[in-house]
Amino acid sequence: MVVEEQRNGTAIMAAYILKRLLLMIPTLFGVMLLTFAVTQFVPGGPVEQMVSQLRGNTLHSEVTSGTEGLYRGASGLDKERIDELRALYGFDKPAYQRFFIMMKHYLTFDLGQSYFHHQSVMELIISRLPVSVSIGLWTFFITYFTCIPLGIRKAVRDGSTFDVTTSTIVLIGYAIPGFVLGITLLVLFGGGSFLDIFPLRGLVSDNWDSLSWYGKIIDYLWHMVLPITASVVGSFAIMTMLTKNSFLDEIRKQYVLTARAKGVGETSVLYRHVFRNAIIPLITNFPSAFIGAFFTGSLLIETIFSLNGLGLLSYDSVMRRDYPVVLGSLYLFTLISLLAQLITDICYVLVDPRIQFESIDR
8 A cells, every 4th residue: 555655656746747847848938939039129239239340339339220220320331241240140041940940959058159259158158157156155055054043043032132133133134235235345345445355356366376275265265255245145034034934833833832741842842843844945945046056146246346257247148139148048047947946846745745746736
């Protein structure tokens, strides 16, 4: 009987995973189709910008979309040269044909070549990952390992001076935008008007290659202090209050009162009974948050601290109409997000047997 139930559970899980994987196909296709369609109507595409450069204007000069507007704005360039530019960027083919060619390449993770960086999109994303991974992972681990113990302590001492004081502090941190905090930290500790303690910019120092392995670690961590502080403070409030509320809900349940009535100690009640149930909402979000940390990009934080990460790459690609980078990175990140959500759903069932795949599917 038990063996048959396990087989049925495995079959249900396999069917659910297969269904979710199949649903990813139209979801991913729809996201890419919608984004691709939007890019077709955005003025100032790569051809127009190249024409503007050839005429000696800046990348942000006023351009018009459409063939006729392109020719008017390209005075001094003959039609053959314009056609060459369109062929260079692949705009000599109909839009629907370009879309299906793009998706065919994406199936093999060939994300194409950047118009302006002159390298493959995948290589470009990989080259920017160290900054995003540094910010994302440090923020992730500091948030989890700080907020969970803090939230538990706040739940145990609910309504106390400690609870009120820490709530006020984390909510103030949540209310301060990360870029404002980053600028403030630079002014106070980055050689601004006050102390010159931490470096102003970059992931490592210029002489990083000549440092010892120990010196490289110290140099890297020293550069990360201000960006990570600016990134992590705002995320404390959500995780702390989520942990507190989750533990409060469990502490007030009947099984806790029963355990206390039987003489079980508070520490045993908290960590042997309450902890296992209250931690479920936090643990189940762990996979998606962990995977997302590798691809976290914060435009403002990266700009303030002169870090070339994915946030700055995305913004620069949109402004310069570098469509291969925009669409390629969107395809990759959307696929990763869908897979991370599937892993999260599986974790729900594995961590809490009371949850069934049928209930998630509804």
